[in-house]
Amino acid sequence: MKKSAIISKVFCLSLLLTFLFLPSSFGNVCTGSQLHINPSLVTQLDLRQCNIRNLQESDFKLYTNLQRVDLSHNLLEEIDFSVFKFNTILEHLDISHNRLHIINCSSLQFIKDIKQLNMPYNNFETMDLCKEFGYLTKLEHLGLSSKRIERNDFANIALHELKSVFLALEELQEYEPGSLRLLNTEKIHIILPKIIHISIFLLYDAFKSTITLEISQIQCIPCPVGQMAFITKNSNISTLILSNFTMPWSAMSRFLEGFWKSSVKRLFIYGYTVIGDFEYEPIDVSKGSIESLHIENVMSLVFEFYEHPLPIFSEMFVGNLTLSNADLTYFVCPKLPSIFQFLNFANNGITDGIFQQCRSLLVLQYLNLHNNRLERLLSLSSMTSTMDSLLHLDVSFNSLYYDHNVRCEWSESLVFLNLSRNKLTDSVFKCLPNNVEILDLSRNQIKSISKDIKLLRALKEIYLALNQLSNIPDCRHISKNLRVLNIDNNVIFSPSGDFFQSCRNVKTVSAINNKFVCNCEMRAFVSAIQAFKGEMLGWPSSYNCELPEEFRGIILNDFHLSEVSCNVYLLIGIVVGSVLIVVFSIVFTCKYFDVPWYLRMIFQWLRGKYRVRQVNVAEIHKSKHFHAFVSYSQKDSDWVRNFLMPNLEKDDSSIRICLHERDFIPGKAIVENIICCIEKSFKSIFVLSPNFLQSEWCHYELYFAQHSLFGKNSDNLILILLEPIPQYLIPDKYSRLKALMKERTYMEWPMEKAKQGLFWANLRGAIQIDLPVPEGELFEEETELHNHRESDGHNL
Structure with missing residues (x-):
């Protein structure tokens, strides 16, 4: 062994003995980020990037309660699992990104209780799993990689009921068809090889080997679109995840059409980069097995197109559709009555024109327009008026405002409305759905609660955190059904103790981090809290005096003023009584002694x-x-x-x-x-x-x-x-x-x-x-x- 390697290993293991960490913290030992504790208390070790070349039994002998070890990104060339013979409860071992080409199979008995074994990105020529892998009866998660896969490589774990298998196959050069079918697992995550025809056979077997399949790093120019029917034929997949892939839209549309007629029910697409073309091409998405389509993080490298492909999504007969962070500025109203029940268009650039006069979303129940470019609350309410089944609307993190006296028409079925992080003021209470039960107005510019809130007859929960309220709302103007009130992080100085009298039906109140002024009025408020039968969130630790200066930082529960200093009538009575006593004493003394x-x-x-x-x-x-x-x-x-x-x-x-x-x-x-x-x-x-x-x-x-x-x-x-x-x-x-x-x-x-x-x-x-x-x-x-x-x- 080279001298530099020995020095590196000694240095890393010396840090291992010095810097350790508790289960609640997971840092890198080599960077010295651990705490000095008893080795027997250590449950996790992070030994990444320590330049370790070999392991010895004494390295882990003292860590009898070790459950998780990360040895990734080191220089290991071979491993003998007997080094963990004293770590009988070890469950997670990561030895990925090393130089392993040999495993001492007979030593696998020393990690028989392992649940997660991660070994990809090493120098294994073949994925042959020796018979000793059969000892790992508790194995749930397995990560592998190799340059060749043969039919019997997974035979020794065929009886294991795994939860997931990760296959990093970028460098795969040979694959014997049918090999993956021996895996008995709920999910397979494959990083496809660069050789396309090998990928086709891998996918064909993967679609029949599991119910959840994730495919990553697809780059196909051209793509084997014609093979999609072959790949998905008689598949068992119900959940398909495509991540980090690049292809033209024409290929993607054909893939979608192929998936639509497969067994896939839930399709997730993450990190799709569009190249080549981005034009609308009619495909048959009217009938199929897909119930939920989730597309997130779309980046287009095509800047010229004749007809945007967006209408294809409005034509889909799918219950749940998500197009998040896809650079959308609008969405086409379906021409025919749609089966959309869930629409998520968060993190786009959608404006007020969306779904205006759209009468085909009759069964839509959930609509998420978080973080878009909506501005007019009146237009938003008009949009929902034709959605007869809408229950949940999220329009947070927009630029909504309302400065009209025009009556707002909302969907009568709406029960949840999230208007947080907008530019709404006190006037918003003139434009709210009457039947709403849960209302979120956090992070706006509201200074007081208008009496128009009494029109919200069904209101059960209201969230007003991070506004500019100077007092707690008076529940006499709020629905008797109110159960939750959140007024965190406002500018409430002297809340009235009468609040709890007028809000007797409220079960949960949160007024954390307000600028409380500790004066006589505060005594009544604190007394009312102590008598409150509901739940006061954060009480008492998150309720502190802000003013006057001498009381700053004192918890309200520890703040006390005498009854005399706060009761004017009592003070007057004491002063007058004292004066009368003094006068009487003087008169009596003068009279008695002349x-x-x-x-x-x-x-x-x-x-x-x-x-x-x-x-x-x-x-x-x-x-x-x-x-x-x-x-x-x-x-x-x-x-x-x-x-x-x-x-x-x-x-x-x-x-x-x-x-x-x-x-x-x-x-x-x-x-x-x-x-x-x-x-x-x-x-x-x-x-x-x-x-x-x-x-x-x-x-x-x-x-x-x-x-x-x-x-x-x-x-x-x-x-x-x-x-x-x-x-x-x-x-x-x-x-x-x-x-x-x-x-x-x-x-x-x-x-x-x-x-x-x-x-x-x-x-x-x-x-x-x-x-x-x-x-x-x-x-x-x-x-x-x-x-x-x-x-x-x-x-x-």
Whole structure:
């Protein structure tokens, strides 16, 4: 063995030991695409193109669970199947595209459970299958190739009931007629040899050896058209597949005519290249065995023709006809009532003119016009109006639109309509068949569901994926028969939870990959889904928040907002309740501890302190001798003597009070004394009570104090409310007192002893100021004024 071959084999097998793969993945070991796993877990090995020249038992010994091995496209020249003796469950072995010319037949016993053995494209001179092939009792699929085929080559597998046999016979040079008849198989796939007369004998035997025959790579110029009757005579074929072949249309038409009168029921043609001619030639396709004709991927190399051969297909008496990817731009309406039940014209260039006013498709049930050039939905509906049996219509992947108000006439029998991948908008709901049960409008430009959908009385399934819907349709306008709703990949932001209430009959809903906004409305939608008794496809993994940004990517089922943040009434109730509780607490606290009184006292104290600072001290030293002049009723004199005076006039003489009974100058008029005392006092204190209202002199004193020169620029009045005085008890002549009590803050005498300390502190603070000490007493005795006021029952 050459050194390079040894190195190549070592390299490939070293990769085999390093890169392995699971059953779900099938890559190439030589490219290093496998995973590192335990060899006993490996079920498949891909050893293609590894330049392997020989195999050894140790190569596969560790892979006890190996089921599939691909050794194709290597350099094997001989093979001994004993290398697989430890792979007892091996089912699939591909050794095609090697250089094999020898098989160790005695070693076939080591792969006795093989189901698929693929050996074509090697260097076998003959297809002689030795008797040991009889051991392969489970064999189902067999692939072979050789240069000669003799009658007894398949004798040793004649008893095997195979499912398929693949014969790559491009290089076949000799064939003994009758050899293929020994094969017992459901399907034979033959790649025909280049020698035409050998192909004829092969086909003759193949048509009698199986029920399904596939013939590939037919290139005949000229073709043995005259031999078709000989080939198909007394054939057993029911399914015939022609793939990858090239011939003139004239030959093809004759082949079709020959197949039409054979046992073939299903004819499939894939990859037909037209050469030479492409003209219409009448053939008899009115009666025959063919029930289904499928032609796909037609390419014409003929660009000039007098009459297109297309009419021949409309003349065929066949139930199912497929012309896919055949470059059709139209199809001829059959002249006579047709037996077409299935027509598939997908992937062509058909336009709106097809089947207009065509009244011969009376039994047509399935029509597929996928991926064509249809544009007008109105023309499409008119086309179907004459098809009395049409059940299924696929016009997806076209350019359909509807912008009319004209009533659309559809076939009344239509129950399935696929309008996906078109240019339809909301107006499409004005032009839909009333009896449709399954409607596909995916990949259009629909933004909302028109109320015209209520005309679809029989609708059971509707597909609206990949549109521009911003909300879930309201089932109140949709048929009660609706069972399936698909609205995947739209722009639905805030779906309403009421949907599930209005769509109680729906069994399956899919709203995957929408742009959900996670807000309070979403809570109701999620709750409705959780209570939904039907099937919510993709829930919950495929339903995520898109907005706001902080919730993006969160699964709707995991999104939560508090009840308070979403229930306005509850929020208002909590706020109002909290405010009421706070207010009630404050009121109760103030009432219980009499806080307002303390606040007023503090305010008055601060106010007095502020005003004292504003007084010109120099002026006070010149004109003021008393801190306060006290005006009160004689009936309140006990309170003045027992409470007021002791708490204001201390032993330190820091505060001097002016009392009429002590400080009036005898001999002066009463009014003059009042004015003099007020002017020489820094403040005037008025002790208010109901008794105060009964004294005329108190009123005069109040008047003079308010209009004193000092009072023009400063607040020199201090009102002490000894007892409550309701406003209605104040006589009208005391309007000035009423005004003062409304405009000025007065001090209330507290009955509780705990409050009286603050009361006196505030009062002292209001009148506290540094005054010059008088040189002598201003008033030395009581005058007759005192006696006069005593007689009046009032003390100034």
